[in-house]
Amino acid sequence: MIAELGHFALVLALVLALVQSTVPFIGALRGDARLTAVAPYAATTQFLLIGLSFAALIHAYVVSDFSILNVVENSHSAKPLLYKITGTWGNHEGSMLLWVLILALFGALVAVFGTNLPDRLKALVLSVQAWIASAFLLFVLFTSNPFLRLGQPPFEGDDLNPVLQDIGLAIHPPLLYLGYVGCSISFAFAVAALIDGRIDAAWARWVRPWTLAAWMFLTLGIAMGSYWAYYELGWGGFWFWDPVENASLMPWLATTALLHSAIVMEKRDALKIWTILLAILAFSLSLIGTFLVRSGVLTSVHAFASDPTRGVFILVILCVFIGGALALFAFRAGALAPGGIFAPLSREGALVVNNIFLTAAAATVIVGTLYPLVLEAVTGDRISVGAPFYNLTFAPLVVPLLLLVPFGPMLSWKRGDIAAAAERLMIAFGAALLAGILAAFLSGGGPILALFGIALGAWLIAGALSEFAARIKLGAAPLAESLRRAAGLPRAAFGTTFAHAGVGVMVIGIVAATAWPTETILTMKPGDTVTVGSRTITLDGFLPRAGSNFRENAVRFTVREGGAPVAVMEPSKRQFTARAMETTEAAIKTFGLSQLYISLGDIGEDGATTVRIYWKPLVTLIWLGPIIMALGGLVSLSDRRLRIGAPRPARRVASVPAE
Amino acid sequence: MFVRSGLAQLAAILVVMLALGASAAHAVQPDEVLPDPALESRARTLSAELRCMVCQNQSIDDSDAPLARDLRLLLRERISAGDSDAQVIDFLVARYGDFILLRPPVAWNTALLWLAPPAVLVIGGFVALALFRRRRIEMPEPLSENEKNRLAEIVDRGGQ
Numbered sequence: 001m002i003a004e005l006g007h008f009a010l011v012l013a014l015v016l017a018l019v020q021s022t023v024p025f026i027g028a029l030r031g032d033a034r035l036t037a038v039a040p041y042a043a044t045t046q047f048l049l050i051g052l053s054f055a056a057l058i059h060a061y062v063v064s065d066f067s068i069l070n071v072v073e074n075s076h077s078a079k080p081l082l083y084k085i086t087g088t089w090g091n092h093e094g095s096m097l098l099w100v101l102i103l104a105l106f107g108a109l110v111a112v113f114g115t116n117l118p119d120r121l122k123a124l125v126l127s128v129q130a131w132i133a134s135a136f137l138l139f140v141l142f143t144s145n146p147f148l149r150l151g152q153p154p155f156e157g158d159d160l161n162p163v164l165q166d167i168g169l170a171i172h173p174p175l176l177y178l179g180y181v182g183c184s185i186s187f188a189f190a191v192a193a194l195i196d197g198r199i200d201a202a203w204a205r206w207v208r209p210w211t212l213a214a215w216m217f218l219t220l221g222i223a224m225g226s227y228w229a230y231y232e233l234g235w236g237g238f239w240f241w242d243p244v245e246n247a248s249l250m251p252w253l254a255t256t257a258l259l260h261s262a263i264v265m266e267k268r269d270a271l272k273i274w275t276i277l278l279a280i281l282a283f284s285l286s287l288i289g290t291f292l293v294r295s296g297v298l299t300s301v302h303a304f305a306s307d308p309t310r311g312v313f314i315l316v317i318l319c320v321f322i323g324g325a326l327a328l329f330a331f332r333a334g335a336l337a338p339g340g341i342f343a344p345l346s347r348e349g350a351l352v353v354n355n356i357f358l359t360a361a362a363a364t365v366i367v368g369t370l371y372p373l374v375l376e377a378v379t380g381d382r383i384s385v386g387a388p389f390y391n392l393t394f395a396p397l398v399v400p401l402l403l404l405v406p407f408g409p410m411l412s413w414k415r416g417d418i419a420a421a422a423e424r425l426m427i428a429f430g431a432a433l434l435a436g437i438l439a440a441f442l443s444g445g446g447p448i449l450a451l452f453g454i455a456l457g458a459w460l461i462a463g464a465l466s467e468f469a470a471r472i473k474l475g476a477a478p479l480a481e482s483l484r485r486a487a488g489l490p491r492a493a494f495g496t497t498f499a500h501a502g503v504g505v506m507v508i509g510i511v512a513a514t515a516w517p518t519e520t521i522l523t524m525k526p527g528d529t530v531t532v533g534s535r536t537i538t539l540d541g542f543l544p545r546a547g548s549n550f551r552e553n554a555v556r557f558t559v560r561e562g563g564a565p566v567a568v569m570e571p572s573k574r575q576f577t578a579r580a581m582e583t584t585e586a587a588i589k590t591f592g593l594s595q596l597y598i599s600l601g602d603i604g605e606d607g608a609t610t611v612r613i614y615w616k617p618l619v620t621l622i623w624l625g626p627i628i629m630a631l632g633g634l635v636s637l638s639d640r641r642l643r644i645g646a647p648r649p650a651r652r653v654a655s656v657p658a659e
Numbered sequence: 660m661f662v663r664s665g666l667a668q669l670a671a672i673l674v675v676m677l678a679l680g681a682s683a684a685h686a687v688q689p690d691e692v693l694p695d696p697a698l699e700s701r702a703r704t705l706s707a708e709l710r711c712m713v714c715q716n717q718s719i720d721d722s723d724a725p726l727a728r729d730l731r732l733l734l735r736e737r738i739s740a741g742d743s744d745a746q747v748i749d750f751l752v753a754r755y756g757d758f759i760l761l762r763p764p765v766a767w768n769t770a771l772l773w774l775a776p777p778a779v780l781v782i783g784g785f786v787a788l789a790l791f792r793r794r795r796i797e798m799p800e801p802l803s804e805n806e807k808n809r810l811a812e813i814v815d816r817g818g819q
Contacts, residue, residue: 344791356783364776371772384710386761393776523689
């Protein structure tokens with residue numbers, strides 16, 4: 001009964017989305033306020049209905065309702081409650097329902113918080129948003145219905161893939177979807193602006209907080225997924241250039257570019273057409289990511305061809321929205337008034353350079369991900385595009401960009417002075433040099449590229465701090481004056497500092513963990529001791545244990561430093577009975593910013609175990625960096641929201657009609 | 660069995676991993692390691708560039724698939740027999756085709772792949788420069804010395 005309610009709620013949501021797609025749209029075109037007024041109510045109700053539907057599915061999982069096919073295939077009565085709940089989105093149908101739920105959430109947020117938007121723009125944005133919602137609700141209802149009942153329910157379910165029974169993977173998809181789907185708002189704003197034929201700095205101001213929120217969630221989602229892969233897959237890698245990872249990196253790069261170009265548009269009324277295009281591209285890449293992972297095309301082109309229903313459905317959605325938006329862009333972009341002018345050497349110019357590099361980087365990832373698929377489909381030739389390809393192509397695009405990052409905020413708008421900027425970055429340059437030398441000293445000369453990488457990270461951090469110091473005239477003015485200036489700075493300025501410094505922190509983590517890890521692979525028996533760096537690690541013994549839905553063979557290690565025990569680590573191998581699958585649970589111990597990582601190989605009959613011990617220097621910085629970046633986004637967002645909330649600027653700014 | 664899905668989005672794991680089953684990868688076994696550290700290091704570097712062909716986008720260095728192990732052993736056999744890195748790669752490509760290379764060779768059918776990244780950068784830079792050049796005319800000239808002095812005069816007078 002509850003499942004049927006969920007199903008009906010979903011159908012109702014579709015009907016409402018269709019209403020929201022048309023009525024406010026017609027209202028906006030005709031200038032009929034009665035029709036446009038429908039949009040906010042439709043958007044919020046649609047969200048409540050999909051929320052109801054999602055709650056119904058969670059309920060089915062919690063009570064282990066095995067009359068529902070989706071629950072049978074992905075749950076088990078003995079599964080811990082937490083994973084029963086998170087298992088709801090641990091499968092295709094459930095995760096698509098989460099996708100539309102988040103889409104509806106963003107629509108409802110625009111409806112509720114967009115009170116200062118002009119009615120016409122708001123109606124158009126919510127209509128466009130509803131077009132996307134309608135398409136995906138149709139997709140869920142016709143190809144991926146999670147509420148299908150079984151005529152003869154089994155007594156027990158098949159359980160969730162054990163790899164997914166993990167808190168990291170429980171949080172990762174919602175975060176990532178918040179990012180993916182968040183891009184739909186800037187897309188809707190862009191399409192609305194194109195339909196409207198008018199765009200101005202106020203548009204950028206309305207779009208920026210949504211883009212910023214989407215970017216934050218993407219950043220956190222990608223970092224979370226990376227950490228999950230690191231600890232769950234058992235060999236300590238953190239980024240693999242897997243198509244699935246690339247699917248999330250592409251929209252991230254585009255959103256990062258969009259954030260920067262939207263700044264130019266908001267502050268200087270320039271780069272309008274490009275910003276619109278980026279907004280369309282960012283969501284297009286999210287859709288392509290959804291297509292890649294949802295259609296099965298990644299497994300193989302043949303698998304896709306053999307059961308193409310879902311893939312083709314998404315492909316059609318993809319073509320209609322991307323193609324439609326780009327066609328609209330081609331048709332209308334010329335009508336948008338060009339904005340302010342600036343010299344190549346200026347803050348705007350620097351942001352243009354940022355955009356060129358980020359776009360090229362995104363293009364590299366797209367081409368690398370899609371090329372093998374297309375080539376095989378067209379010629380039948382099979383090639384592989386893996387990490388070595390990206391190391392050769394992606395890195396050369398990103399390193400120059402990162403070198404230039406500290407210059408950007410130092411340049412003034414319109415016409416900048418590169419010499420003055422360089423002068424103000426002398427301290428940062430010194431800090432970078434010092435960091436490189438220190439790294440050389442500590443690593444005993446280390447690979448030169450790695451030393452350069454450490455210096456680059458330090459350059460980014462010190463550059464971000466220098467910019468902040470320059471803004472508050474630290475050192476140039478009395479301290480009290482500096483503090484007063486710091487207090488008076490807009491939050492967005494703090495955001496920039498955090499975000500850029502976060503990139504530097506991440507760079508240092510990536511470089512250190514890639515260049516100076518140690519790996520010890522050996523066979524150990526109880527009582528054996530191995531020395532790793534300054535520590536000794538002893539295998540104490542085996543601890544067979546049982547969880548609610550698995551049996552586990554844990555191995556206890558004691559880590560000693562100078563003879564004194566500093567940690568006990570218990571990596572294990574888990575057997576999940578329902579699926580007859582085995583997972584490896586690595587044991588990780590953090591020392592400062594570095595980590596000791598132990599994972600188990602095969603456990604032999606005689607008690608001899610293959611053990612892999614990794615020492616990953618500064619590895620935690622890889623994920624701390626993105627957290628700092630996201631924090632910057634949050635700080636900046638708090639600024640935006642305040643400003644957005646202020647009624648005066650919103651009313652004051654009048655749109656400039658197209659010429 | 661041996662699908663590595665990296666920073667897997669939930670989705671891919673479902674589509675891909677559920678289909679094939681998944682477990683953590685375990686790569687190099689202690690008994691595979693060559694006694695000569697220099698040769699072993701070469702073997703590790705090479706194996707990071709070679710694809711485990713039954714896995715999804717995973718190198719033979721990372722994979723615990725039996726095929727990956729066979730390839731690792733084969734690779735070490737060739738290296739121990741005195742083959743150069745290029746000879747080992749040629750041998751494997753002759754046997755398994757370009758598919759085994761995680762870094763595809765530069766050839767007519769990969770030209771677009773290799774050219775795309777620099778091309779986008781160059782085209783992007785070119786378009787930006789062209790736009791700057793076109794609009795420079797609209798850019799006001801900076802103030803001349805005379806104008807600056809005159810401006811300073813006016814400001815000073817205004818300030819008093």
